[in-house]
Amino acid sequence: MDAITLKQKLQQIQTVNHAAxxxxxxxxLALHMMKHIGNPDPVLRDELIYITLATWIGQNVFADDQLKALMQLALDDEHLFYRIGEQETDSVFTRTFSVLILPPILSMDRQRSFLQREDAAxxxxxxxxxxxxxxxxxxxxxxxxxxxxxxHAADAAEDLAQSTYLxxxxxxxxxxxxxxKVMESGRAYIYDEDQRMAQAAVAILNRNLLEQAALEAWVAQLQTARSEDVxxxxxxxxxxHMSVNIRMFMQSLYFAVRNKEGEPFPVVRSLLLKALVGGEV
Structure with a gap:
């Protein structure tokens, strides 16, 4: 199915509230959508393909084996790693919308438990x-x-961190x-990337499996990278760019955990506050 035909079909489905x-x-049809998931047309890619797939996944339209197949397709070399390493080309859309398929699938797995330990790994x-x-x-x-x-990758990490297999x-x-990705130097984040990455970090920390020494080393690494000269x-x-990105992430993470009292959040909050005001971690 070509992109024009697919767009017309999905627009029809949209008019009936994505009723499968x-x-x-x-x-x-989902397999056809995956073939065009990186289309540079934002209406087709984002408003039609992604929204339809995410909606159908959440509505239990697909069987367990179909969800696993879609997951494997999204993560293969022709999707998640399609022309990986390129910059400023349209190939990025295939990669970034493929990784965004993970959150609804992982969310459904928390309800239906169709993934195994080896899948999570x-x-x-x-x-x-x-x-x-x-x-x-x-x-x-x-x-x-x-x-x-x-x-998008942070959204996937946030959902994956909730898997008890990890x-x-x-x-x-x-x-x-x-x-x-927090320590990105190529450009300064201006589209709330810091908040999405902070939420992923919260999900990881919320498992309360990381030792305090590891948390101290992690925050110290961020602080050192932020404060270094050129x-x-x-x-x-x-x-x-790197300094700004790290600072924005640390601030977003601090505000995300400031009212959380369960472990390890008081420790993390203290470490972040010390780092943000320029003290030693």
Whole structure:
């Protein structure tokens, strides 16, 4: 199915509130949507394909094996890693909207438990690799809509962190990978990426499996990176981007946990406050 035909069909489905019972084969249509999930047309990609897929996933339209197949498709080399490493090209839309398929699937898994431990491990490995390798962190692209790689990946990390299959070392690895995007130097985040990444960090911390020493080391790493003078091989602008991005993340995280009293939030709150006012962590 070509993009024009798909757009027309999804617009018809939209007029009936995305009712899947109006579609003969929803899963087959979902596969067509996945083929066009990176289309540069923001209406087709975001308002039609993504909204329809997320709605149908949340409405239990797909069987367990179909959800697993969609997840595997979204995370394969032709979707999540499609032309990975490119910057300023339309390939980013395929990657960033593929990773955004994870949150509704993981949310449904918390209700239906169709994923196994090995599935969670594979998702984690793919997501961590993506966080490390994605270089195009544009937020909103004029005439083409949202790319938002860091925000979308953070949304996926937030849902993945809630999986009981993830243990201490898994959560620590996920937090470290998230920090790579926090310490972005290519551009300053201006589209609420800091808040989305902070919510992912809250989900990781909320599991209360990380030791205090690990939390202290993590905040200290962020503080050191934020306060360093211009680093070797980095321009003044890149250094400023990194410092601003880290500060905004730390502030967003502080406000996200300021009223949380369960462990480890009092410790995290204290560490962040010391770092933000310039003290030693």
């Amino acid at each position: 019972d109006q579609v003969e084969q929803p899963y087959e 594979w998702i984690q490995q793919r997501l961590i690799t993506y966080l490390r390798e994605e270089k195009d962190v544009r937020g909103y692209v004029e005439d083409k809509g949202w790319a938002h790689a860091s925000a 243990e201490q070392t898994d959560l620590q690895a996920l937090l470290h990978a998230l920090s790579i 680093r070797d091989g980095m321009t003044l602008q890149e250094n400023s």
